[in-house]
Amino acid sequence: MTPGARGVNEARPSVEIAALSKSYGRTRALDEVSFAVRPGGVTALLGLNGAGKTTLFQILTGLFVADAGRVRMFGVDFASAPTAALARLGVVFQQPVHDLDLTALQNLRFYAALHGLRGAAGRAAIEGALARFGIADLAPKKVRELSGGTRRKLEIARALVTTPDLLLLDEPSTGLDARSRADLARDVFALASERNIAVLWATHLVHEIEAARDVVVLHHGRVVFTGSPEDLVARTEARTLEEAFLAVVRGPAASDAAAT
């Protein structure tokens, strides 16, 4: 990372991933992945389908265990104290997760209570999150009756109910239209700096994360680039970030990784 570039932040990283590997049978989903996610900005995790983004998220949320390597969250080894880390985490999974038979409000209440939030504090947090995404009037509706876009917003609102210090977003804009995508990106970027939280945003849609502070490119389970978006463009001599991303995943580093 070049000193003097924007977003130089000496704060301790919220997440430090070191030499993380995970295989499914003979398929190596993650191969010695290392990078850090700092608070106060968005770290974009770019990768094509099958790059290993979702596997990484499953390890970061404790759903899966890595074969090798370490994850430190807020300075503490995740494996040794997962619940303490999970309490400070907000997650939006790639596949939508709702209880369709309950109302939007009941879904949020359920989630808040799972995280120990109830009573007046819980209500205030839920109202705040709903208002932020402009879906407060839809709260009494069953999730089954809501559109795909609204469901997505509800999930992001849910992740914010517990005021997390780290937000993990796995392709959060899936199912949103162009305008909602833009709104989502604007909201998340604002949140990261307002609340000084760390955001890890996995996507293959480069334009969503152009304003990201850091970029990590994952390809065939390997990190092939870490740095700022400007560095990525400069390194590949591309005109746009999108071109730069494609150059990196098609370039020699990528084909090396693909050969293993």
Place this chain on the structure above:
Amino acid sequence: MTLWLTALAAIVGRELLRFRYQTSRLVSAIVRPTLWLVVFSAGFQNVLGVSITPPYETYVTYDVYMLPGLIGMVLLFGGMQSSLSLVFDREAGILRLLLTAPVPRWYVLFAKLAASTVLSVVQAYVFLAMAALFRIDFPVLAPLTLLPALFAASFTLAALGLLLTVYVRRMESFAGTMNFVIFPAFFFSTALYPAWKVEESGATWILWVIRFNPFTYAVELLRFAVYGQVNVLAFAITAAVGLLSFALAARGYDPQKGMLGRKPRDEA
């Protein structure tokens, strides 16, 4: 500690909410054993003479003998239904919300079991009221003396169902497995006939299966509890099976040791 209690209340509360929306579930849970109790027992009332064995002190009619077995049936179906809800949660992805809550994984599973137990016990009481309505003879205090046995038996049956969800992952296969589990569990037990009746018929192997079937002990625990008695052996076996199943299920859901981490796309 508040976090744990709030999370428990959230998980149990959600199951109750879902149950409220599924009236057909309650109806079928009650109609099924009521049919057995009223129709089946009418047909066999005089065929199956039941002699005086503990806890019975006098000759009892067949419907009276069946009652604890049918309460067991309500709990057995309740336990399996609840594990079905866990399979549903896994397919709908909600399991991921549960497993990423800041409480230990075994506790999430325990809360699921608690929810299942509460639901089963409620259904058992509705069925008991139904039995009273059809004038089946049981002691006035039975609803009270049954309570601990109901909790123990339904916890164990739900824990067995939970253990099943570790190995049977798909919704469709689970429905099939339920038939394979529920009916043998029910028929190879003392729910419909006492063990000595089977022994008398000479079907020794069936007698052995009945003796090794945990459901038998759940039913006997309930049978004695109806009359305010504790069958210590039945309680010990029911409790042991419940705790062991829960421990094995918790291990199965542990990403370090269990099966969950092995399948790449299953959770996605």
